[in-house]
Every structure is written in C-alpha cells, then in structure tokens.
Amino acid sequence: MYQMTHMAHDEHLLSIIETATDAIISIDSKGTVVIWNKAAAEMFGVTAKEMIGHPVTMIIPERFRGDHTKRINELSHGALPNLIGKTIEIAAIRSDAQEFPIELSLSMWKAKEEMFFTGIIRDITMRKHAEAHIREQELMLISMDRIAGINSLAAGIAHEINNPLSIISGTVGNINKLTARLIRAVSFWADKDISDDLKTEYDMLTAGLSLEQTINSLNLKFDTIKRAVSRITNIVNSMKYIANLNLSDVQYIDINKRIDDIINILNIEGVRHVEFERQYAELPTVECSVSDINQCLLQVITNAIDAVDQMGKVVVTTTFNKDDGYVWIDVRDYGKGMSDKVLQKVFHPFFTTKPVGSGTGIGLTITERIIKAHGGTIEICSEEGRGTTVRMRLPVRQSPHYCPIDS
Numbered sequence: 550m551y552q553m554t555h556m557a558h559d560e561h562l563l564s565i566i567e568t569a570t571d572a573i574i575s576i577d578s579k580g581t582v583v584i585w586n587k588a589a590a591e592m593f594g595v596t597a598k599e600m601i602g603h604p605v606t607m608i609i610p611e612r613f614r615g616d617h618t619k620r621i622n623e624l625s626h627g628a629l630p631n632l633i634g635k636t637i638e639i640a641a642i643r644s645d646a647q648e649f650p651i652e653l654s655l656s657m658w659k660a661k662e663e664m665f666f667t668g669i670i671r672d673i674t675m676r677k678h679a680e681a682h683i684r685e686q687e688l689m690l691i692s693m694d695r696i697a698g699i700n701s702l703a704a705g706i707a708h709e710i711n712n713p714l715s716i717i718s719g720t721v722g723n724i725n726k727l728t729a730r731l732i733r734a735v736s737f738w739a740d741k742d743i744s745d746d747l748k749t750e751y752d753m754l755t756a757g758l759s760l761e762q763t764i765n766s767l768n769l770k771f772d773t774i775k776r777a778v779s780r781i782t783n784i785v786n787s788m789k790y791i792a793n794l795n796l797s798d799v800q801y802i803d804i805n806k807r808i809d810d811i812i813n814i815l816n817i818e819g820v821r822h823v824e825f826e827r828q829y830a831e832l833p834t835v836e837c838s839v840s841d842i843n844q845c846l847l848q849v850i851t852n853a854i855d856a857v858d859q860m861g862k863v864v865v866t867t868t869f870n871k872d873d874g875y876v877w878i879d880v881r882d883y884g885k886g887m888s889d890k891v892l893q894k895v896f897h898p899f900f901t902t903k904p905v906g907s908g909t910g911i912g913l914t915i916t917e918r919i920i921k922a923h924g925g926t927i928e929i930c931s932e933e934g935r936g937t938t939v940r941m942r943l944p945v946r947q948s949p950h951y952c953p954i955d956s
C-alpha cells in the first residue's frame with residue numbers, strides 16, 4: 550500500500566483545503582486565524598495574507614463578538630462539547646461590512662498541547678432568499694384560501710338572511726296596509742254619535758288614548774321597522790357584492806363622464822350644497838366593470854360629501870399617466886379629515902365613525918376590493934381638521950392573464 554511521507558501528506562491536505570468550495574477557517578484558542586483558504590478569501594473579500602495572524606472577530610458581527618470570545622474560551626476548557634461536529638446557522642460580515650447568513654460546521658483538534666478550531670462555512674444567502682420566497686408564497690396561499698372561505702361564508706349568510714328578510718319586509722308592508730284599513734274603519738265609527746254607555750265602554754277599551762295619537766304612534770313604528778329592514782337589506786347586499794365580485798360587465802368607459810353622473814345623482818337632493826370643482830384631463834377609455842367603478846365613485850364621493858358636512862368644497866381631479874398606463878382619480882375634500890387612528894382602520898369591514906343608522910363602514914372596504922380586483926391601487930392622505938384626498942389608480946387596460954379576485 551502506498552504510504553505518503555509526512556510532508557507529502559501535509560501538502561495533500563493543504564491542496565484539499567485550498568481547492569474546497571466551502572470556506573475553511575482555523576483559529577487557535579485565542580481566536581487568531583491560522584488557516585484561511587481561497588474560498589474564505591472569496592466569501593469574505595479578505596485574503597489569507599490579510600487574515601492569518603489576525604483575530605477572527607473581523608468576520609463576526611459586532612453584536613456577537615463578546616459571545617464568540619466567551620464560547621471559544623469555554624470550548625478550550627472542555628465546555629460546550631455539543632457544538633463540536635454540529636452545523637449551525639449564524640450571521641457573518643464581509644469586508645464591505647455587509648452581513649450575510651452562513652452555515653457553520655465546527656471541529657476541534659489539538660497540536661502540541663494547544664487547541665485549534667476549524668470551521669467549514671457555506672454562504673446560505675441564496676438558500677435563505679429561496680426559503681423566504683417559499684414562506685411568502687405559502688402565506689399568500691393561506692390568505693387566499695382564507696379570503697375564499699370568508700367570501701363563501703359571506704355569500705352563504707347573505708343568502709340565508711335574504712329569505713327571512715324579504716318575508717319580514719313583505720309582511721310589514723301587508724300589516725301596514727291592513728292597519729290603514731282598520732284605522733279607516735275605526736275612524737268612521739269614532740265620528741258617529743253613540744250612546745253614553747257605549748262611549749264609556751269605548752273609552753275603557755282605548756284606555757283614554759285618542760285615535761289620532763294611536764295612528765301617529767303606529768305610523769312612527771312602521772317607519773322605524775322600514776328603516777331597520779332597509780338597513781339590513783343594504784348590509785346583506787354589500788356582503789353579496791363583496792362575495793361575488795366577478796367583473797362581469799367589463800366595458801371601455803369614460804371615467805370623467807362617470808364622475809359627472811355620480812356627482813349629479815348625489816348632489817341634487819336639495820339638502821346638499823357641496824361645491825364640486827372638476828379638474829379633468831383628457832383620458833383614454835378605461836377597461837373596467839361599469840357597475841363596480843360606479844360603486845367606487847359613489848362610495849368615495851359620498852364620504853367626501855359627508856366629510857364637508859354637506860356644504861363645503863370637493864375637488865375631483867383626473868389625470869392620465871402615459872408612462873405606466875394608469876388613470877388617476879383624486880377626490881379631495883376640505884372637510885373634517887381623519888386622525889391617524891381612524892386612517893389606519895378605514896379599509897376594515899364595518900369600521901365607521903358615523904352615527905348609528907347613517908354609516909355601515911363597508912364603503913371603503915368595497916372600494917378597495919374593486920380597485921384591487923381591477924389591478925389598481927387606492928391611497929388615502931388625510932389631516933384632521935383640514936381634509937382628505939383619496940387617490941384611485943386604475944390601469945387603462947386589464948392584463949390578458951387577469952383573473953378576478955375570487956379565483
């Protein structure tokens with residue numbers, strides 16, 4: 550059997566170390582570098598000449614240096630044997646001070662009564678990026694799954710509530726009509742001359758309540774029920790709307806014209822005296838779902854009208870950015886604005902600061918979902934006491950591989 554001489558053996562080992570693709574570094578018990586191979590020079594950007602004889606702490610991030618010295622000391626005195634032969638993930642720094650993740654396998658050897666430590670090091674930056682990417686994808690899949698779950702739950706609940714709701718609504722309408730007939734009948738007899746006995750009996754039956762008072766009270770109660778039913782109907786419709794966004798009526802539309810229509814609808818009710826300033830750019834037609842975009846404009850402009858307390862100023866600006874092919878719609882109101890706390894929650898479903906009965910807190914949730922489903926963005930800037938700007942950006946054309954949000 551071929552036996553190497555001592556010198557040939559050393560040469561052989563050195564060549565293995567020098568040509569290894571992993572960085573191989575050895576230090577003595579004081580932490581001074583004694584071996585620094587070519588791969589280490591490439592990985593850390595420092596040559597063997599610059600490192601040998603110098604402390605290894607140069608490649609250790611400052612925050613770990615104290616810990617490193619303590620461990621080397623403990624290892625030299627026989628403690629922490631579990632670290633030897635193990636592979637651990639830690640951080641290191643290059644000569645340009647850039648930190649990166651490494652995988653380190655540590656071994657220990659003794660020569661002439663002195664302890665030495667050898668680390669085989671692999672740069673795992675790429676692996677970490679790949680792992681982070683996979684984690685991100687997994688999280689996205691989980692959240693898409695959750696959204697799909699919430700959507701079908703919302704659609705299911707909306708469907709289930711809708712049936713009893715239409716029964717309540719129809720029945721209340723019928724009771725209203727029947728009561729009107731009863732009132733007419735009772736009113737007919739109330740006007741007639743009746744004997745004193747009957748009059749006393751009548752007063753006892755009606756507990757002294759006048760017919761007029763009873764009719765007024767009944768009408769008020771019917772109004773309350775009708776308002777409550779219409780509020781539930783709105784919520785149910787919003788839930789159905791959110792759950793079933795499917796961009797079925799996609800057309801090429803004139804956004805400026807849509808805004809004009811919405812302003813006209815919202816501002817004609819006589820009670821509103823909002824001054825609308827329109828700064829429209831010449832826009833290309835935008836490929837989008839007409840009903841969805843109407844819904845967004847309606848929600849955002851309604852919020853602006855509410856914010857200026859029905860009588861301030863709102864500026865609507867449209868622009869076309871040729872570079873990225875997006876149309877921008879800015880709705881700026883000079884109303885009450887929002888605190889940072891409110892601003893953080895505006896897109897949360899059912900978040901509202903409006904009095905009970907006037908806000909459901911679903912307007913901006915719907916708007917955000919629609920804009921995102923069209924591949925656009927929505928941003929809101931606001932300052933308390935000074936006003937709010939809502940900026941919606943919509944791509945002029947939908948991407949050919951575009952899928953609605955629910956798929």
Ligand SMILES: Nc1ncnc2c1ncn2[C@@H]1O[C@H](COP(=O)(O)OP(=O)(O)OP(=O)(O)O)[C@@H](O)[C@H]1O
Nearest residue numbers: 852853856886901902903908909910911912913937
């Ligand atoms: N232009 C604005 N100025 C000030 N606050 C606003 C403005 N737009 C939205 N907000 C705040 O964000 C909250 C949520 O708005 P969102 O449109 O989602 O619901 P809402 O208007 O309260 O009710 P809904 O739109 O369902 O009738 C509002 O209650 C309000 O506090």
Ligand SMILES: [Mg+2]
Nearest residue numbers: 848852912913
């Ligand atoms: Mg709203």
